[in-house]
Amino acid sequence: xxxxxxxxxxxxxxxxxxxxxxxxxxxxxxxxxxxxxxxxxxxxxxxxxxxxxxxxxxxxxxxxxxxxxxxxxxxxxxxxxxxxxxxxxxxxxxxxxxxxxxxxxxxxxxxxxxxxxxxxxxxxxxxxxxxxxxxxxxxxxxxxxxxxxxxxxxxxxxxxxxxxxxxxxxxxxxxxxxxxxxxxxxxxxxxxxxxxxxxxxxxxxxxxxxxxxxxxxxxxxxxxxxxxxxxxxx
Ligand SMILES: CC(C)(COP(=O)(O)OP(=O)(O)OC[C@H]1O[C@@H](n2cnc3c(N)ncnc32)[C@H](O)[C@@H]1OP(=O)(O)O)[C@@H](O)C(=O)NCCC(=O)NCCS
Numbered sequence: 360x361x362x363x364x365x366x367x368x369x370x371x372x373x374x375x376x377x378x379x380x381x382x383x384x385x386x387x388x389x390x391x392x393x394x395x396x397x398x399x400x401x402x403x404x405x406x407x408x409x410x411x412x413x414x415x416x417x418x419x420x421x422x423x424x425x426x427x428x429x430x431x432x433x434x435x436x437x438x439x440x441x442x443x444x445x446x447x448x449x450x451x452x453x454x455x456x457x458x459x460x461x462x463x464x465x466x467x468x469x470x471x472x473x474x475x476x477x478x479x480x481x482x483x484x485x486x487x488x489x490x491x492x493x494x495x496x497x498x499x500x501x502x503x504x505x506x507x508x509x510x511x512x513x514x515x516x517x518x519x520x521x522x523x524x525x526x527x528x529x530x531x532x533x534x535x536x537x538x539x540x541x542x543x544x545x546x547x548x549x550x551x552x553x554x555x556x557x558x559x560x561x562x563x564x565x566x567x568x569x570x571x572x573x574x575x576x577x578x579x580x581x582x583x584x585x586x587x588x589x590x591x592x593x
Contacts, residue, residue, distance in 0.1 A: 393584040421503055422578025423554040424563070424593075426571040430544040430551065435570055439533040441483055441525060448478035448490070456480070459487040460520065477542070481534050489521040489530045491539060493551075500554050503579055505588070512549035519553075519562065531565030540569065 401409045448456055453468050456478070472478065475496065481489040498507040498515035509515055516539065521530050543551060553571065555562045563573070579588045 390584040397583075419579065419581035422557070422576050422589075423500060423502060424557050424573045425575040425577055426553050426555060426563070426566050427574050428540070428551045428566075428569065428571045430540060430549055432570055434536045434540055435532070435568065437529055437533040437536045437568070439530060440528040441488075441530070443481035443483050443488065443530060443533070445479055445481045445534055445538045448472065448480045452480075455487055456490065459490065459522070479534055479538050479542075481530055483525065488525040489534060490518070491516055491520075491531070491534055492518045493539060493543070495548070498552065498554070500577070502556070503577065503588075505577070505579075509552070510550075512547065514543045514548050514551050516551060516553045519565075526561065529565075529568070531562070532568035535566070535569035535571075 397409065450469060450472050453465050453472075456468055457463055457465055459480075468478075471492070471494075476492055476494045479491045479493070480487045493514050493516045495509060495514050497509055498517070499505075500507070507515075516535075519531060521528075540551065551571070553566065554577070555566065557563075557576075573593055575590060575592050577588075577590045579586055581587075
């Protein structure tokens with residue numbers, strides 16, 4: 360399926376190609392699972408609690424802003440305010456990554472690396488202070504429980520994180536501009552894509568400085584077992 364953005368004239372051809380709902384996610388729950396939950400709440404807590412659960416707890420409205428950057432555009436000149444050394448995370452360095460993100464699961468990190476995802480890490484005085492993951496197979500948007508198949512010349516960045524003490528130092532834009540974008544451009548890719556919550560102003564600002572522009576909003580509305588997904592260009 361393809362869309363042409365009225366503002367940029369760019370053709371977006373990957374989105375909605377493949378949207379797969381993950382049954383394990385609370386917002387991707389199937390009807391049978393939902394009915395079992397309804398029955399359990401009714402049995403254990405009565406009709407009043409059931410109605411409250413359905414009316415107040417179940418509705419979901421979620422959306423993310425999709426941002427993109429075509430790789431034929433020039434890379435802005437970044438000015439990182441703290442010296443960092445950027446490298447790809449190796450499988451032998453997973454423990455170091457866990458020190459940086461203690462809530463991460465080491466086996467998940469290993470399997471991401473094994474499937475070919477790249478993790479660009481920035482170290483300051485030997486300590487990992489920032490990481491940015493990138494994949495070329497498919498994008499998984501956990502918040503929406505959505506999987507998006509990428510076109511062969513597209514890369515998707517996700518789970519960008521800077522340690523709180525190092526934020527606001529231009530690390531995101533520098534890692535993107537000097538490492539991630541040249542890496543994928545050199546490998547023949549044409550477009551970088553990412554998703555971000557509209558409220559995440561720091562992330563949007565950092566990405567904009569690296570040349571990313573918002574181009575769409577993707578989301579879902581859910582009430583009980585009913586779910587409607589949407590996508591619109593901006
Ligand atoms: C989002 C995040 C990665 C940004 O990292 P960073 O290293 O601080 O990014 P940068 O310094 O390159 O750019 C951030 C920009 O946003 C600005 N900024 C920070 N908070 C802001 C806010 N609330 N509103 C608007 N701009 C904000 C910074 O001032 C900076 O812009 P400037 O250099 O023009 O002043 C970091 O805040 C973070 O790890 N957040 C938690 C995880 C997260 O939300 N990840 C993004 C998932 S998509």
